[in-house]
Amino acid sequence: MTQSSLPRILPFAGSPLDRCENLRRDEQAMKALEQSDRALFLPLWRGQIFMMADGTPALVQGAALKTLSIADPGPVLLGTEGKNAQPWFAFCLTQDDAGADNFPLTGLGEWTELRSAAPLLKAADLAIVGRAAALLGWHKRHRFCANCGVVTIAAEGGIKRECEDCGTEHFPRTDPVVIMLAVRGDQCLMGRQAGWPENTYSALAGFVEQGESLEEACAREVGEEAGVTIGAVRYCLSQPWPFPSSLMIGLIAQALSEDITLDDELEDARWFSRDDVRAMLNDTHEYYKAPTAFSAANHLLQEWVNEGA
Numbered sequence: 219m220t221q222s223s224l225p226r227i228l229p230f231a232g233s234p235l236d237r238c239e240n241l242r243r244d245e246q247a248m249k250a251l252e253q254s255d256r257a258l259f260l261p262l263w264r265g266q267i268f269m270m271a272d273g274t275p276a277l278v279q280g281a282a283l284k285t286l287s288i289a290d291p292g293p294v295l296l297g298t299e300g301k302n303a304q305p306w307f308a309f310c311l312t313q314d315d316a317g318a319d320n321f322p323l324t325g326l327g328e329w330t331e332l333r334s335a336a337p338l339l340k341a342a343d344l345a346i347v348g349r350a351a352a353l354l355g356w357h358k359r360h361r362f363c364a365n366c367g368v369v370t371i372a373a374e375g376g377i378k379r380e381c382e383d384c385g386t387e388h389f390p391r392t393d394p395v396v397i398m399l400a401v402r403g404d405q406c407l408m409g410r411q412a413g414w415p416e417n418t419y420s421a422l423a424g425f426v427e428q429g430e431s432l433e434e435a436c437a438r439e440v441g442e443e444a445g446v447t448i449g450a451v452r453y454c455l456s457q458p459w460p461f462p463s464s465l466m467i468g469l470i471a472q473a474l475s476e477d478i479t480l481d482d483e484l485e486d487a488r489w490f491s492r493d494d495v496r497a498m499l500n501d502t503h504e505y506y507k508a509p510t511a512f513s514a515a516n517h518l519l520q521e522w523v524n525e526g527a
C-alpha cells in the first residue's frame with residue numbers, strides 16, 4: 219500500500235475502457251459498435267504500434283479498414299470509453315501490409331516496439347495498447363484447437379476462440395510470474411542477467427509452476443537463482459505484462475540467509491542498502507542502475523524504500 223492507502227496502479231494496468239462483458243454475446247450490439255462512426259481502431263503490426271509524431275498511438279477509423287489487409291481474427295473489441303461509450307477496437311495488419319503505400323498514416327509517424335513506446339505513452343494509452351498487444355498476440359499463437367487440432371474461430375468480439383469441431387472454448391491465458399524482493403534488515407537482494415543494460419540490477423523473478431503457491435514459487439526461485447533461503451512472504455503489488463501475456467505478482471520476502479550462490483540464469487546477484495536503492499531509483503547512484511520505470515521491479519523497489527522512510 220502506498221502512503222495514501224490506495225493500491226498502486228502500475229504501468230499497463232488502469233485501463234479506462236469498459237470491457238463490455240455484458241454485450242459480447244449480443245451479435246447486433248457488437249455489429250453496431252464496430253460499424254459506429256465513433257469507433258476507433260488501433261493498428262498493430264508484428265507486435266509494434268504506430269507512434270504518431272505527437273507521442274500518441276495511431277488510431278484509424280472504420281472506413282480506412284477497407285483498404286487494409288487485416289490478419290485473423292479481424293478487429294477485436296477492447297471496450298468502450300466514457301459516458302458516450304466510444305468503441306475501441308484493435309487489429310493486426312498482415313505481415314507484409316504495414317509498409318505498403320495504402321497504410322493511411324505512412325509518413326505521419328513510425329512503427330515502434332511496445333517496449334520502446336511504453337515510457338513515452340500516457341498511462342491510459344499504455345494500458346489500452348498493452349491489452350491489445352496481449353490479446354492479438356494470443357490470437358496469433360492460438361489459431362488451432364489444443365484439444366483436436368482444427369482451426370478455431372474467434373467469438374464474442376475476440377475475447378475467446380471456439381472449436382466448431384469438438385466444441386471446446388479457448389480463452390486468452392495469463393501466466394503468473396512472481397517477482398520478489400528478498401529483504402534482510404536494511405538490505406535487499408537483486409540480480410542481473412548477462413545482456414541487460416550495464417550495471418542494471420533488478421528483483422529476481424520466475425514463472426509460477428503447476429502445483430505451487432506464490433510463496434513456494436518465490437522461495438524456489440530465490441533458492442535456485444541465488445541460493446538464499448526464504449521465510450515469510452507478503453504480497454505487495456501486481457502488473458499485467460504483455461510480453462507476451464504475464465501477470466507480474468510483486469512480493470516482499472524475508473530472507474533467512476545471506477550467502478549467495480549463483481545459478482546459470484544470473485550473471486551476478488548482490489545485497490543493496492535502502493540508500494543504494496533510493497539513489498538507483500533517482501538515477502543518482504554512482505555505479506548501479508534501477509530497472510526501467512515501467513517495470514514491476516521498479517515499483518516494488520519504490521514500495522520497499524518508502525516503507526523504510
Ligand SMILES: [Zn+2]
Nearest residue numbers: 363366381384
Ligand atoms: Zn477442437
